[in-house]
Each structure stands twice: as C-alpha cells, then as structure tokens.
Amino acid sequence: MPVRLVAKDIAQDEYDVYPICSLEAGKVFNGYHSLARYIIKKRTVIIDGYVGVFWNTIKTALNEYFTENGLTVNWVETSTYLKPQQEIATLIEPFLGTPEAVWGTKCTLLLHDLYQLDNFTGQLPNKATDINIVIGSGAALSGWDAPVIYVDLPKNELQFRMRAGAITNLGAYEVSEPFSMYKRFYFVDWVLLNNHKKQILSKISVIADGQWPEDINWIYKADLADGLNRLSQSVIRVRPWFEPGAWGGHWIRERIKNINKDVVNYAWSFELIVPENGLVFESDGYLLEVSFDFLMFNNQQEVLGIHAQKFGDEFPIRFDFLDTYDGGNLSIQCHPSLKYIQDNFGETITQDETYYILDCKDKAQVYLGFQDSIQPVEFRSVLEASQCDNNEVEITNYVQAHTAKKHDLFLIPNGTVHSAGANNLVLEISATPYIFTFKMYDWLRLDLDGNPRPINIEHAFNNLNFERKGEKVQAELISKQEIIGQGADWELVHVPTHQEHFYDVHRIEFDKDITVETHNQCHVMMLVEGSAITIKTANGTEQTFAYAETFVVPAAAESYTLTNLGKSRAKVIKAFLK
Incomplete structure (x- = not known):
C-alpha cells in the first residue's frame, strides 16, 4: 500500500484495492521526524507493537533525529529480556504439535511468560538522559508510567516479510521455512500479541502503521477511535489482499486492476477474513492501516448488535x-x-x-x-x-x-x-x-x-x-431459493443455508433503489450482479461499491438505502447471523 494516496484514479464501477475511511485534515501524521517530535515532548515513552515490525529500523530513524537535535537517549529493547530461545521453544512446544503437523492449538500462555519479567520490569527510566524509550513487542510489560505508541503491522506484509526471510517468530533468532513460521505465528505469536493489544488498549496514546520499511504514518488514538466510531455507525470495508495457490485461476488477475500481475495465478482474495484484514484511514492523502480487531475491541456492540454478547470481539x-x-x-x-x-x-x-x-x-x-x-x-x-x-x-x-x-x-x-x-x-x-x-x-x-x-x-x-x-x-446441501418479498421493481430472495449454519443469506434484487432495516443485526454484503451501487445509511453516510466488492453494514447503522447505478438489475448478497 502506498504511504500517500493523492487521488484515486478509478471509475465507480471498478474494484478498489485500497478502500479508505477519510478523516478530517491533520489526523494522520507522516514520517519519523514528526513521531520523534511527539516523543521529545513526552520525554519517556513506550513503543510496543506487533511481531514482524522492523524495530531496528524504527530505532535508527528516531535516533538520527534525536542525535541531530543533541539529545541523549536511553533505549531499553524488549528483545534483550526474552527468555532464552530454547526455553521459549519448550514453553510453546505443546501448542505446535509435531513438526510435520499442519496445525497446532491456540496458545493459552500470556505474553509475559516469554520474558524474564523481573529483569525487564527492573529497567527504569534513566533520569540522566533526555529521553527514555522502551521499544519492541511487549514493551508495555515494562510497567513504565508513560504513553504507549503501538506499531501495528498488516498480516499480508508480515507474511511477505516472513517469506523473504526478513523476520523471525517472537522469541526466535533464526528464520525457519514459511510453513512452520506461519503455524507458530497463527497459534502462538498472534494469539499472545492480540491478547496483549487488548489488555493495553486503554494505555495506548498513538497508533503507527509499520508496513513501510523506510517510512511511517501515525495517528492519535483518540482520532482513530473517532474514525472507528464513525465506521461502526455506517459502512465498513476492509482492505482486501490476494494470494496465489496450486489450483489458482485467472479471474481475479484479469478483472481487478492495481494488483500485481507478475504472479502465476491468484487462488484467493481475502475479502473479509478479519484475522488477516485491516482497515485503512486517510487524512491529507496519508494512509494508515490498523488491524480489524481495533474495531471489535472498541465497537463490538455497534457492529454485532444483538449478537455481540455471543461472539464478543470475534467477528463471525x-x-x-x-x-x-x-x-x-x-x-x-x-x-x-x-x-x-x-x-x-x-x-x-x-x-x-x-x-x-x-x-x-x-x-x-x-x-x-x-x-x-x-x-x-x-x-x-x-x-x-x-x-x-x-x-x-x-x-x-x-x-x-x-x-x-x-x-x-x-x-x-x-x-x-x-x-x-x-x-x-x-x-x-x-x-x-x-x-x-x-x-x-x-x-x-x-x-x-x-x-x-x-x-x-x-x-x-x-x-x-x-x-x-x-x-x-x-x-x-443445495440451497432451494425462493422469493420472500417483492414490489414493483424489487425482489427479496431467500437463499437458505443448512440448519447447522449459524448464518443465513438473502439476495436483494432491484432496479432503482431499496431501503433495508438492520433490526440490530450486522449485514455482510456484496454486489453479485450489476456494475455499481450506492449505499446511504441512516446517519447520512454515502458510499459507492463496485461489482464483487465486499462491505459490512454494522447493526448500529439501523437502516440503509441501496441505489442501483447500472442499467440492468442489481443483485446484492446479504449474509447475516440467524
């Protein structure tokens, strides 16, 4: 994803690979120099974040600015206080199965179990230096009374870095082959760090996007929360990403613009697989992606409505x-x-x-x-x-x-x-x-x-x-579709699922426009026939979606109107929890 998107050069009926939620001007800040100036004001900060972040790059870039301004810095790096690699391997071994096993089991440890916690928490800010920074995954475990800067990393970028041999698993010093690294990420690292992120959420002051090797964009958490609140009342679309595979085909590559064509095929599009998708915010053209779980931690009730108590912060x-x-x-x-x-x-x-x-x-x-x-x-x-x-x-x-x-x-x-x-x-x-x-x-x-x-x-x-x-x-096992509602220029088709499925499917077919109530339920939607539609929610938010784009209407949106922008009948799939 680019650091900055000055203008979108796509037609309304073209699939958008960088869907954004625009914020007011001055909300997303660019560059290590701006982040360094924020740190200078605070003097003592915690820089925590996800596995796969290039921590040395961040430290080096910030340190250059501090040095240029004659400031001394006490750096405390979390990697120094990890338990020995073999001790960590023994701790997590029960969750990884045998080496040849495809799957493990979700880790039940806590992030602090991987650290020499007494030594780590014993590292206090040095009053003799101008600035004190504890940096790395798990930095907030230090217990410092200081603002937390959280550096997030999209899962697709993490996996690109993994395959390139540019990163290791948490607590590992060597690169493994991608199969075993992904298994350890999925069943151990991501579980521990997602839980840690949730635990320290109230302490986070700044969220930064760590997906660019030489640049960074960041936002104040309060401004991000405003953006998340806005999404939770209107329409959500995650940033999709695409993967080749052994059986992959060519529909995606031939019909979706602005994706890498230099691949053998595309097998998958991660349209809405929220453990691996992010939300992109924009201000002054600068883009910032955060993981979907920020929305669920902050707004699960607005997103899931009557089903929030059952599923919590897990989007189902x-x-x-x-x-x-x-x-x-x-x-x-x-x-x-x-x-x-x-x-x-x-x-x-x-x-x-x-x-x-x-x-x-x-x-x-x-x-x-x-x-x-x-x-x-x-x-x-x-x-x-x-x-x-x-x-x-x-x-x-x-x-x-x-x-x-x-x-x-x-x-x-x-x-x-x-x-x-x-x-x-x-x-x-x-x-x-x-x-x-x-x-x-x-x-x-x-x-x-x-x-x-x-x-x-x-x-x-x-x-x-x-x-x-x-x-x-x-x-x-083959859905028997039936019309359950109709008007002069619209039909509502029930596309029933199996009794064991906890979700159901409708298809809304219409020529001009149609208004739908959420009834305090979340709707996951896609235009499956037609060129483009506009959706307008009860709070006045209006957005256009092209054929094959996935979008989510949260329960709190209350109602929305779909308007057909094409010349033929539009058909929209709506999946929802029973």
Whole structure:
C-alpha cells in the first residue's frame, strides 16, 4: 500500500484495492521526524507493537533525529529480556504439535511468560538522559508510567516479510521455512500479541502503521477511535489482499486492476477474513492501516448488535474468493466438527462454509456429498493407496459432482466432503475460521514451490459425515431459493443455508433503489450482479461499491438505502447471523 494516496484514479464501477475511511485534515501524521517530535515532548515513552515490525529500523530513524537535535537517549529493547530461545521453544512446544503437523492449538500462555519479567520490569527510566524509550513487542510489560505508541503491522506484509526471510517468530533468532513460521505465528505469536493489544488498549496514546520499511504514518488514538466510531455507525470495508495457490485461476488477475500481475495465478482474495484484514484511514492523502480487531475491541456492540454478547470481539462471518478460472480443482476436503475444532485446535467456532457461485464457465462443477454407494472403508483404502503410491483416484466413484450455475449456493456444514472444480469464481460465505481444511485427495499435484501438499486423511475421517450421500445431497446441501418479498421493481430472495449454519443469506434484487432495516443485526454484503451501487445509511453516510466488492453494514447503522447505478438489475448478497 502506498504511504500517500493523492487521488484515486478509478471509475465507480471498478474494484478498489485500497478502500479508505477519510478523516478530517491533520489526523494522520507522516514520517519519523514528526513521531520523534511527539516523543521529545513526552520525554519517556513506550513503543510496543506487533511481531514482524522492523524495530531496528524504527530505532535508527528516531535516533538520527534525536542525535541531530543533541539529545541523549536511553533505549531499553524488549528483545534483550526474552527468555532464552530454547526455553521459549519448550514453553510453546505443546501448542505446535509435531513438526510435520499442519496445525497446532491456540496458545493459552500470556505474553509475559516469554520474558524474564523481573529483569525487564527492573529497567527504569534513566533520569540522566533526555529521553527514555522502551521499544519492541511487549514493551508495555515494562510497567513504565508513560504513553504507549503501538506499531501495528498488516498480516499480508508480515507474511511477505516472513517469506523473504526478513523476520523471525517472537522469541526466535533464526528464520525457519514459511510453513512452520506461519503455524507458530497463527497459534502462538498472534494469539499472545492480540491478547496483549487488548489488555493495553486503554494505555495506548498513538497508533503507527509499520508496513513501510523506510517510512511511517501515525495517528492519535483518540482520532482513530473517532474514525472507528464513525465506521461502526455506517459502512465498513476492509482492505482486501490476494494470494496465489496450486489450483489458482485467472479471474481475479484479469478483472481487478492495481494488483500485481507478475504472479502465476491468484487462488484467493481475502475479502473479509478479519484475522488477516485491516482497515485503512486517510487524512491529507496519508494512509494508515490498523488491524480489524481495533474495531471489535472498541465497537463490538455497534457492529454485532444483538449478537455481540455471543461472539464478543470475534467477528463471525467470512467472505473470500476461490478463483479456479482456467485453474484446477481444489482438493477433496472437509472441515472439523465444532467439538473437534475446540478440543484439538482451541477455536471457539468451526469452519462451516457455503459456496456462492459468483461466476463460472459452462460445465464448471462443484464436488459435494458422497455417492449413495459410498463405502467408508473402501474410500479410505483408495485414498491411502493414492497417497502412498501416487495413484490417481476416479473421485466421482465416491463423491458427487454437480453442475455449477451463477448464483447457486452449495451448502457445506462441517464434516461434508466437498471441492470447488475448475472454472469457477466462488464467493465463499463462511464462519470465520479459515485454515482448518482436511485434504483427502489433491489430484497428485505439487504446491507452487514444487513440494507435495499435506494430506490429512486421519483428521478427515474423524469428521466426515457419510450420511450426506445420494439424494440427500440434492435435498439438503443445495440451497432451494425462493422469493420472500417483492414490489414493483424489487425482489427479496431467500437463499437458505443448512440448519447447522449459524448464518443465513438473502439476495436483494432491484432496479432503482431499496431501503433495508438492520433490526440490530450486522449485514455482510456484496454486489453479485450489476456494475455499481450506492449505499446511504441512516446517519447520512454515502458510499459507492463496485461489482464483487465486499462491505459490512454494522447493526448500529439501523437502516440503509441501496441505489442501483447500472442499467440492468442489481443483485446484492446479504449474509447475516440467524
């Protein structure tokens, strides 16, 4: 993302990769010089933040300004007070499973467990120096009575740095291969640091965006809170990001501007996977991204309304794209039951999914449910033989294949065997968990680095529902859509989900405009047919969204009016909690 966005050169019907919430002038500050001047006024500060931040770069840039101004600085670096690397590795080992395991379990430690806390808290400001700074992840654990500057880092930038070997996990001194680093980030580092961020939220005075190696933008927390309050009453769109994959296609790359075209494909768009998406604020053209959890910590009641007590600060609905256009089939897979994901991985909700067909070619297919003749023992034997001997499996002997059509909704409650076939653009509407995919068969292909992709037959067979077979699949796992409301130029279509899904789906179809009440519920939305729409909420906020852009109307918005900007009928998907 650029440091500054002077003007947006996109048409109203073009997908925007840098959606912003504009603040008043003078709210986002640019550069280390401006941050240094803030620190000079305070004299003693805590600079805390996320894993993956280039702490040495920040220290060096600030120190240059202090030196130029003849100021002495006492730097206390948190990395000095981490426990020995092997001691930390022993502490977190129970949460990482075996080295070859794809998943771990959410860490139940606290961030301070990784530090030599007595030594750390014993480091006090030096009255003989002009400035005192404790810097690094966990800096607020020092206990200093000082303003906290929190340096946030978007998850996509963190993963780019990880793959480049530019960062390590928290408490590690060596770079590992990306597979193990991501697992440790997901199950340990992110858990500890998210909890820490929540605990110190009231102490934070400044939030900075650490995604640029040589620059920084920052904002006062009070001004960020004003922006979050504004979003929580109106419309939210996170910054999307895009990832290639072994089965990836070309719909995203060919139809979305301003993304890197120098990739083999795009398999995913992280439209709304909030553990890894951020919110972008703008002032005077300067951009600042913060993680979505700031909004949920600050405004969960306004966002989720009647469901806030149940889900707390965990946003429960996910939207993402699976792009197999001119690509390949996804693996034959299933997802864990609620008890299984809670007992084995420490999650609170499970990966219940649906596939909404946003676009597809003729004869595109979705694999879903078992053939009536399925024999579990035989199926497992064939899968294990394929994994062992690299044999192809005629998968339709066991799993049903269904023709996909635009606007179909395929229902995938946990335990259901499924896969998206080639030549689809799938809008995956799901519960938020997103990495717990048990692959049984992956068409004998390698990943983009030329390595075999993990197969998880044991986990899959601990969760597969073999009763979802035969005629039951058509009856129960393909949504039967019906019109439940209509007027002269609009229709409301119910696109029902499975009884096990805790969310439901409507499609609003209209020619001109239509007004919708939130009834104190959050709506997750996307224009799935048409060129562009405008949404105007009850508080007067107005925003335009193009085809395939995801946006969220929080419960506190109360009502909104959708206006069709195109010449043909607009169709908008609305997912909401039951």
